[in-house]
Amino acid sequence: MYTAPKLREQLVELVNDGSYHLVVDMEGVDFLDSTGLGVLVGGLKRVRAHEGSLRLVCNQERILKIFRITGLTKVFPIHTTVDEAVAATD
Secondary structure, eight states: OOSHHHHHHHHHHHHHTTOOEEEEEOTTOOOOOHHHHHHHHHHHHHHHTTTOEEEEEOOOHHHHHHHHHHTGGGTSOEESSHHHHHHOOO
16 A cells, blocks of 8 residues: 555556556565555556556465456466566467
């Protein structure tokens, strides 16, 4: 909740600067709520408006569980490493 505005601002800035294929490394994320999910979904909408992509890197089971419960594993490509996410073409 406290860092969500910073993430939103960073995603908006990247898209405004012309970066449309983004990778969000969630390794340091200890807590994820609806606010954080909303920021990620908003970022996805922004990049998709430019034919872009937003890939997530996450291997923490407690965070992955949130994506599974909300059905967002069907929306976001989720990878276990940054290298894997960068190399992905799906």
